[in-house]
Amino acid sequence: MVPIARGTSRDIRVANRFEVLRHIIAGSTVSRQRIAAETGLSLATVSNLIGELLEADVLVEVGFEDSSGGRPRGLVSVNPAGGVLVGVDVAETYVHVELFDTALSLLASVEEELHPEENRPAQVVGHIVSGVRAVLARGGAAPRRILGAGISVPGQVDRGGGVSVFAPNWNWHDIPLRGLLADGLSMPLYLDNPLRAAVVAELWFGAGRGREDVIVLNLGTGVGAGLAFRGSLYRGATNSAGEWGHTTLVLDGRPCHCGGRGCVETYVGAPGIMQHLRELDPDSPMLRAGDQTATIDALAAGVRAGDPVAAKVIGETARYLGVAIANVINLANPEAIVLSSWVAARLGEPLLDEVRAVVSRHALRHPLAAIDITLSELVGDPVSLGAATLALEGFLSAIGTRAAHLHR
Amino acid sequence: MVPIARGTSRDIRVANRFEVLRHIIAGSTVSRQRIAAETGLSLATVSNLIGELLEADVLVEVGFEDSSGGRPRGLVSVNPAGGVLVGVDVAETYVHVELFDTALSLLASVEEELHPEENRPAQVVGHIVSGVRAVLARGGAAPRRILGAGISVPGQVDRGGGVSVFAPNWNWHDIPLRGLLADGLSMPLYLDNPLRAAVVAELWFGAGRGREDVIVLNLGTGVGAGLAFRGSLYRGATNSAGEWGHTTLVLDGRPCHCGGRGCVETYVGAPGIMQHLRELDPDSPMLRAGDQTATIDALAAGVRAGDPVAAKVIGETARYLGVAIANVINLANPEAIVLSSWVAARLGEPLLDEVRAVVSRHALRHPLAAIDITLSELVGDPVSLGAATLALEGFLSAIGTRAAHLHR
Known part of the structure; x- marks a missing residue:
């Protein structure tokens, strides 16, 4: 069927x-x-x-x-003159905005830094609006038709209503983002989250091309899975699918901000990796308290330089990550798993090699034989690209209906 | 999309x-x-x-x-005279065969016991053939057209080739079952496994009716998941999806016959439940060494009678099962989870109540709000029913092609 x-x-x-x-x-x-x-x-x-x-x-x-x-x-x-699309990747520390033509070729990009304390909805909305205006100006898109903007925000999203239902790191609940943005941006707005955006980008332009069942694992501060089954994005019953970061890997293990214990995220998210380092060597010079990015960068440099502590941290991370990936393989039997987002990009091949070795010991023989585990090979920010692709899908869905003509 | x-x-x-x-x-x-x-x-x-x-x-x-x-x-x-369908549920201890009309109403059923030592392919094939012949005789189906037989066997199945790729409890590898069966059964044969059969039965006739994203958890000696996404059976890249029993719940936990440690199956399969009992009270009269069915029956009776040890075993089982179910909910965000197979049927509501309580503490708020966790309400053997339904799907697929006319 x-x-x-x-x-x-x-x-x-x-x-x-x-x-x-x-x-x-x-x-x-x-x-x-x-x-x-x-x-x-x-x-x-x-x-x-x-x-x-x-x-x-x-x-x-x-x-x-x-x-x-x-x-x-x-x-x-x-048609290169057919219009432009905007993709916005809103993360805890930045708002990254890209402008694309309808073939999803990059025309311009802009990044606005978000300071940790700038997390009120009005502040984030302000950065999105100024970022989109800046990228349109830079791309010279003013006279061109804007087909739409895809906006990825962390956490749970009600895309139909355009509402950020829950953003854990900002403690946002039920923020009507699309309504707030509509005052500053007169174009169709499509809200979603980075898990969905990343897997759509891989499906259209990355490791998912020509494949049916693909899972993108976003490894950052938080971790999660974007799921594509039978060639298309799988959202689940309430657009909440993919919370792989909050599946239990170690019963009664490390406490998680979700309220659970032993969640995958507590071992393979950036703070979890920092904790591995802290447990192995509390005085390590690679440990930059309060700065996840600098610590992960230092670990990546340490591995390249042959530092044994850095190698051990990668090994420990891979031990948890590999088992958590084997769980996904055994349950969902995908063709490809793509490691995406900034932690995966920075730790790269050394992490991937160890992960593959762990997976080969924990995945069952038949699903293991079918799987290809890779790093994302998309150039640029996959989340912005995916968000713009979701906007293109939204535009294409509306062809032939009144909505498609509103913004011509 | x-x-x-x-x-x-x-x-x-x-x-x-x-x-x-x-x-x-x-x-x-x-x-x-x-x-x-x-x-x-x-x-x-x-x-x-x-x-x-x-x-x-x-x-x-x-x-x-x-x-x-x-x-x-x-x-x-x-059309009640349109033909009959056969559904065969081959398990480690029995071969259960049912005969249905094309509306999947039950006409007759037969069960042949399988002794543990009767696990060579020729022996199992012999029981399937004699069971199918017996049910056809009992159902008086001789003059009616046989549209096909669906045959569910444990383990990994190559349904296109009609091959049992791997049946762990019998140590079968690459047994060409359809070829072996074709000598004794002249009807179209559709091979698959109980996970697929059970979820198809729920989709057509049980808790899955009218729903899009449904997961059936088979709880028996082994445990596994049948997955339906967007209203249809999800098989994964190589028909291996659903090995939830071999996802890790307790890193470095109990050893599993798959070679891993801490797999879900080692805590919630029948032998795992027996181990909970053994750990709580090694001298319990409920513990029937070597007899899973009798032990689970004794536990169910113990719970009904208010036995505190039985209640503790159910609580312990629910603690693992609830977290493992929350993992599936967080990852896949289904509308319904159905607990099926003999362990679920025997432990019933007392287990379900405790599982729901554990799930409510471990699943994330949004996917939790969408989920309905139930016991299977299908009357009879869902695997035989599902196997027959897979045969009906096979017949319907072939309408208009030559294969559909071969057996008229």
């Missing part, structure tokens, strides 16, 4: 629209015939969907190719 | 065929108009799909209903 059984013909149409555009972005300049062959859709369906995307100015006709004896085939490509 | 994007028009057609039949089974006697309203499919699509199912003798026309002024509406129902 394939899941569309519960969908309507409109769901199918929107899904196929995404799929066609994804193939055009991947292939750059392609014929309807090739898209039909690649997607398994009929040529009539592909032609129809491409017609809609041409009408919406997302695509342009760019010429013809020979078809060995048949009629020349019309080629289409993403 | 809905996942059908990767599917072909044939996948959509097969999925919709399932969905239409599922609604007809649920509604008993219904009009095309009502199916269209319930599924969101167009009336033309529904009429077309029902035409195919009528042609395949799965449905019959059963009369008309008034439509307040319009033309009378034709009613269809499942």
Whole structure:
């Protein structure tokens, strides 16, 4: 049984629209015939969907190719003048804003620092608005159509209502972010969280391309999983899926800010890694109290320099992380697991090597044989890219409805 | 994005065929108009799909209903003479075989005991063949068309190849079961495992009806999860998903036969529960060495009788089971979790009550608010029912292809 059984013909149409555009972005300049062959859709369906995307100015006709004896085939490509998309990655320490064309090529980026005390909604909203205005100015996008802005904020998000339901590190509860942002930003706004944004970015542009079941593990201050099953983002019943960081790995283990004990996050999040270091060598010069980024950087440098304490910390982190990854593999049997976010990027290959070794001892033979564990190879900030992609998906969903024309 | 994007028009057609039949089974006697309203499919699509199912003798026309002024509406129902389906649940200690009509109503059942030493493939195959023949004789199905037999065997299954890839308790590796069975059974054979069968049964007939994201936890000698996401069975990349029993709950905990330590199964499978009892009271009269079923029965009776040791064993089991369930809730955010198989059935409400209390302390607030944890309410053996349902799905998939006509 394939899941569309519960969908309507409109769901199918929107899904196929995404799929066609994804193939055009991947292939750059392609014929309807090739898209039909690649997607398994009929040529009539592909032609129809491409017609809609041409009408919406997302695509342009760019010429013809020979078809060995048949009629020349019309080629289409993403329309570079079709509009721009904004992707915003709001984290505890920064607001990162990127501007993209409709092929999701980067046009400009801006980063605003967030000081730890600047965590009131009005302050964060102020940084988002100024960041988006700055990136639009820098990208020279003023005369171009803005298809939408995707905004990723940490924690639980009600994307339909545009509300930050719960952001644990800021203690936000039920903040109507979209409403607050709408005063400063007149474009369609799509709210979501970094787990969803990161996995969408990998699905469209990274390790998830052409794959069905992909899990992105975001390793930062907090940790969590973005899940894609059967080629599309899986959100769960209430858009809360992916709280891998708050699954118990060590019953009655380290206390966690969620109220539990022994959560994965307490061993493999940046503060957990700092605690491994503290337990191994409380006086280590690599330990920068209160500065996670500097400590992780020092550990990465230590490993490169052959420091035995740094190597032990990586080994200890990998011991927990590998078992926690094996749990995900045994439960979900994905094709790929991608390690993303800043801790994964900084600790890189040395961590990955040890993680793979631990996983090979803890995952069952059959799911293990199917898995590919990698670091994210996306250039730039995957969360901004994914947030912009979610905005593009939102725009594509609205084609043919009134909403799509409101901002033209 | 809905996942059908990767599917072909044939996948959509097969999925919709399932969905239409599922609604007809649920509604008993219904009009095309009502199916269209319930599924969101167009009336033309529904009429077309029902035409195919009528042609395949799965449905019959059963009369008309008034439509307040319009033309009378034709009613269809499942054809009780349309054929029969066989569902086989092969476990370590029995082979349970059930016969169903195409509405999955039970016609007859047979159980053959398996002695622990009778675990060579030829012996198990012998019991399956004799069980299927016996149930067909008992059900008087000889003159009726046999649409197929679904056969659930423990462990890892390659259903395409019809091979038991690995059955841990029998130490089977790569046994070509379908080939061995084909000598004795001339009907289409669909091989799978009890995790998949149980969740399909719940989706069609139990707690999963009308729900999208459902997880069935089979609690027996071994434990595992059947996963349904977006209304359909989720198999993972290599049909290995659901090995929840082999996720680590207690790092460096009890040794597990999989080679790991601290796996969920070692605390909540029947042998793990026996170990809780042994640790609490090694001389307990409830402890029946070597007999899991008798011990679990004695515990269930002990709880009913107010025995404090039995209550402590249930509490200890619930402590591990509740955290392991909270892990699944936090990761996958399902709407429902169903506790199935014989240990869940025997320990019942007393275990469920304590599990719910533990889950409420360990699951995060938002996924917790969405979850409904229940015991399976399916009458009879859910695995046989699910196996027969998988055979029905196989038959429906083949309509319009040559395979569907081979066995008419």
